[in-house]
Amino acid sequence: MPAAVRLRTAARETVGGLPGPFWWLWTSTLVNRLGGFVVTFLALYLTADRGYSPAYAGLVASLFGLGSAVAAVGGGVLTDRWGRRPTLLAAQLGTAVSTAVLGFCDGRVTIAVTAFAVGLASNASRPAVSAIIADIVPAEHRVRAYSLNYWAINIGFGVSAAVAGLIAAHGYLALFLLDAASTLACAVVVFVRIPETRPERAAAAAAGAAPAEPRAGLGTVFRDTRFMALVAVNLLLAVVVQQGSTTLAVDMGREGISATRYGLVIGLNGLLIVLLQLPVTRLMAGRGRTGLLVVSSLLTGWGFGLTALAGGSAGFYALTVAVWTVGEIMAAPTMMGLVAELSPARARGRYQGVYSLSWSLASFVGPAAGGFLLEHAGGRVVWGGCAAFGTAAAVAFLWLGRRPAPAAAAEGRPVGAAELSRS
Structure with a gap:
């Protein structure tokens, strides 16, 4: 088969068969992440530019x-009750305003309170985006759809991280304003092109009846022990991954590596995901989830663990980023597809919100723990802890994969949906 034909076939298998609204959502995600400067450079901004301590x-x-x-749970509830589209719009508008305000803040308390507001607004959109994808994409294509959305996130992240380092060299305020502008543009795309997708509302509209409120509350999610076990294990990995945008920046700064070089090193994460996400997703097709999650956990934990050996070498830091990025590429679509499969349609926002909560808790616990340990115990303790967490997550995934799945019918899911080890 000629190379051109093989390329067209691969392209169809990778991006074909997905609905139009998905691609508008993909576009809005890309626009937002192209300007997503602030979170990546916040720790470096506070320490190198404003003179605050790593702690x-x-x-x-x-x-x-x-x-x-807070937004993970609240956004999930609003996504089911209020709707996917209005939740997403409100979150993006709130993020744009609070990010711009953060750029002008001065004083420890004001900066801290505004950073809380940015986190509150920005993460409220995550359950809505995940629920929209689960609503509009057939089950057999969801892993591919989540992989493509994650690809868009990292195209934007890779470009913004590299460019932001150059912009930051001339002043950080522009980073905050450009981030706010890109989020506002994202809200415009959502407002113009993305419809409401709540399944029960669409079904009620087709029947000419008033839409019923979801019957599943947060208690339903928290009583789902198998799902909550996955959330707990993901929390371990998320704490590790959070070190990449906080503790790693401070560690490299203490080793004398400039903001520009840090931007290029951390931008490698996004670049590798752009290059490898789709081909690796194709290679993952048909393989058991347990094996994928075990390998990805080890690569993530031990990739960060290698940072202890980097010293002042930007090249070695880049090598460690490459290792944990491969783990991230394997884990992200696998977990997102599994969460969507485990989520009843009437409670997708709540399930996605609780899953997002693991990342949010990691955003709360990880930076504080990493900064404290880096300042008081040194980098080797931080990065050794990352290796230990990755190993613990791998063991936990292996244990969960060997447990018998609960009766799917009793939980209102399709047969096989709760099987972690399913291909």
Whole structure:
């Protein structure tokens, strides 16, 4: 088969068969992340530009994470009750305003409170985006759809991280304003092109009846022990991954590496995901989830663990980023597809919100713990802890994969949906 034909076939298998609204959502995600400068450079901004301590930078990042944790659950509930589209619009408009305000803040308390507000607004959109994808994409294509959305996130992240380092060299205020502008543009795309997708509302409209409120509350999610076990294990990995945008920046700064070089090193994460996400997703097709999650956990934990050996070498830091990025590429679509499969349609927002809560709690706990340990115990303790967490997550995934799945019919899910080890 000629190379051109093989390329067209691969392209159809990768991006074909997905509905139009998904691609508008993909576009809005890309636009937003192209201007997503602030979170990546917040710790470096506070320490290198404003002169605050690593512990304070970790505290601010933790407050951002606390706001994200509150928004994860609240955004999930609003996504089911209020609707996907209005929740997404409100979150994006709130993020644009609070990010711009943060750029003008001065004083420890004001910066900390505003960072909490940014986290609160920005993370409220995550359950809505995930629920929209689950609503509009057939089950057999969801892993691919989540992979493509994650790809868009990292195209934007890779470009913004590299460019932001150059902009930051001439002043940080522009980073905050450009981030706010890109989020506002994202809200415009959502307002113009993305419809409401709540399944029960669409079904009620087709039948000419008033839409019924969801019957599942947060208690339903928290009583789902298998799902909550996955959330707990993901929390371990999320704490590790959070070190990449907070503790790693401070560690590299203490080693004398400039903001520009840090931007290029951390931008490698996004670049590798752009290059490898789709081909790796194709290679993952048909493979058991347990094996994928075990390998990804080890790569993530031990990739960060290698940072202890980097010293002042930007090249070695880049090598460690490459290792944990491969783990991230494997884990993200696998977990997102599994969460969507485990979520009843009437409670997708709540399930996605609780899953997002694990990342938000990690955003709260991870930076504070990382900053404290880096300041008081040194980098080797931080990065050794990352390796230990990754290993613990791998063991936990292996244990969960060997447990018999609960009766799917009793939980109102399709047969096989709760099987972690399913391909």
